[in-house]
Amino acid sequence: MNRIIPVASGKGGVGKSFLTVNLGVTLARMGKTVILVDLDLGGSNLHTFLGIRNTQTGIGHYLNKQADSLESLVIPTDINKLYFIPGDGLFTGAAQQHYFQKMKIIKELPGLVADYILLDLGAGTSHNIVDYFIPFPQGIVVTVPETTAILNAYSFLKTALARSIFRSFPPHSEERALVQNFFKQRLEGSGSSLFTLADRLGEINPEYAEMVRDKLSVFYPGVIINMGRSVSDRNLGKNLRVISRKNLGISLQYLGYVEWMNGVSRSITSRKPYCLEHKDNLTSSLESICRRLDSLVPEKSIPLYEDDEDLDVLNWIQPPR
């Protein structure tokens, strides 16, 4: 079975694409077969990091029904065992995706032959991003060591869980209304957590409480702190882990800390993955993150209702202050 790992962030420019490519290269060098998928539709640029010209068909074609399967879009890279599915570079405007289109992609991903499939997502909490994150319990959230970015990462996880719990109930149900009202209130510092929500749903039906608790227990994404510059930055990952456990009831894995390095921007200009040409603190962090990823046991994915109620989660979630 392949491991599907979406890479997301609350804030843009934190190094998702850089890390996706370099984690992919590191895993491939460890002997794993890896497929990188550029799902940052509207901002596809993963090919640049790989030094691949933007002439191949990709997800944009698939969404526009000009490709039959994801498998037909897989192209090799210069690196042994590393493969790539381009984004929508040749098909701008593919950023608008219907729920059923996303589901089609999500259902096809497990069928691709690889050990790891890394999904490079866009930044933020829009449905087109969150919906690729929720079904896979071991996604990665990337952040930089700045308070706003950390809070954005936390908000991202909270939004993902809100949407996931919301969608576990049928459209227009009493339970959905309860979930929605719950997330309208401020969770942080209130003493309540998503376990409180589970209990409230349990008052309607004890099975719902169990279902929400199960959902929280199988959702264990990881966080990477990128562009760190001081020793104190390392602790931010632990802080995020603590507030996620306390307020959201999930065990966030602190996958690692990656230093800010001068040579990164040069590697992007030269279109060669950084870790192919360097051996330093950054590449050894990537290696330990990959080893940690490899030691985590894959879990089952989280099922969701397949309707598309027109609802923007962000409208009813208060960002933490």
Ligand SMILES: Nc1ncnc2c1ncn2[C@@H]1O[C@H](COP(=O)(O)OP(=O)(O)O)[C@@H](O)[C@H]1O
């Ligand atoms: N560890 C790092 N050290 C130095 N610069 C970095 C590091 N990680 C990323 N960058 C820089 O940050 C910029 C944004 O990275 P990118 O991967 O495009 O972010 P995102 O995909 O999150 O928008 C890149 O141009 C890259 O030069």
Ligand SMILES: [Mg+2]
């Ligand atoms: Mg990117």
